[in-house]
Amino acid sequence: MGIYIYRTLLQIVPVLFIITLIVFILVHVTGDPVAMMLPDTASAEDREILTQALGLDRPLYVQYYIFLSNLLQGDFGNSFRYGEAALPIVLERLPASFELAAASMLVACCIAIPFGIWSAVKRNSVFDLFISGVSVLGKAMPSFWVGIMLILIVAVQMGWTPVSGRGGFSYLILPAITLGTGIAAEMTRLVRSSMLEIIGQDYIRTARSKGLREMIVINKHALRNALIPVVTITGLQLTNLVGGSLVVETVFSWPGMGQLIVQAINSHDMAIVQASVFVIALMVILINLATDIAYRALDPRIKYNR
Known part of the structure; x- marks a missing residue:
């Protein structure tokens, strides 16, 4: 390693x-x-x-x-639009993108993992069919439409959260739910299919034959191996969220990197574009490395070529 x-x-x-x-x-x-x-x-x-x-x-x-x-020397040049060094401008937007990406992945995992496991355990039941249908529907709904509906219902009519902008925790709820539900729809099906494959293995049947409770069999023996594909999709989605959540950032006026990159492209601000792509590329490499390390933590049998 x-x-x-x-x-x-x-x-x-x-x-x-x-x-x-x-x-x-x-x-x-x-x-x-x-x-x-x-x-x-x-x-x-x-x-x-x-x-x-x-x-x-x-x-x-x-x-x-x-x-x-x-x-x-860490100098990407000065931004044509802002008249300042490009890298500090990009790094200033980075925490907002990380905050939104982390919150969205948390929402997605909290939805997808329990419902995916339950759907696999209750295979072909009414609950399984319901979860599968909701997953397809969630994947089909555009994120901008979900965001607008949440703003109209939760923020405007009920007044529970702010409409847009970045501030405290309340500002993060609606953007995180908007992005997280779309990811959860895909992740739920992945967790379900992975769990179905794992619970059909011989060592799961052996654990059940020993008289272990079903919850222990699922949580201790099956879940850990089933999470390996989930780690993959989590790493891929996390890198996409940091630099690619433009639509949601626009709907909620969230000052992240996605919005910054598109504005820089439209104004042909080369320094901002280059600094942004460089930072995102570095994050993709590091996140992929962290994903590989997580593989080894979940399954010590995994070996890497030296």
């Missing part, structure tokens, strides 16, 4: 290098940032002055070399 973690950490450097190269090229070929920053009435001389000031008159490889040199 130690060697595996060490090799994975060493792979971060080339992976991030490739990512920065791809993002740098894509950002530069999608449009002219000078045209985005200056009004239509700007003269050709004004455009030339700004182009030289930004260093955009140099060859791409020179710009990329300068970008990498600055990157090693």
Whole structure:
């Protein structure tokens, strides 16, 4: 495990290098940032002055070399839109995205794990069919519609929570439920199918033949092995939530990274885009590493290639 973690950490450097190269090229070929920053009435001389000031008159490889040199010092350049260093702006939005992602995953796990287990134990019963139907319905409902309905019913009509924004715990409830229910719909079916596979194994029948109570058989012997696929989907969903929950962030005016990235793309703010993608890529690598470690904790039989 130690060697595996060490090799994975060493792979971060080339992976991030490739990512920065791809993002740098894509950002530069999608449009002219000078045209985005200056009004239509700007003269050709004004455009030339700004182009030289930004260093955009140099060859791409020179710009990329300068970008990498600055990157090693933690400098992604200044944001065209905010007029400040890009990385602090991105890191300022990161806690809000983590907060929403963690709360959403907590909601999803609290719904999916118990209902998925119960649905597997009560296979082909009325409850199982009901849970399966609700899971399909939950997966089909768009997150923006769920969010709007929650705002209208819970926040506006009942007045239980704030409508939008970020503040205390009450501001987090509706966005977390909106994102969490969609993930729970998919995760519930995964927990159910995983549990059905596990409870049909020989060692589960052996545990039952020893006279152990059903709750002990399920919780102690079956659940731990059934959670391995759940850990996979949790890691994947967590990385998507941090940078990809744009719709929910827009509906609830949540100041996260998803909203920041789209605004930066629309305004062609290259520094913000590059810093955001770099931070998200680093988080994806670390979360995947944490997922692999969780595999080993759940099942010591899992081995990693050295």
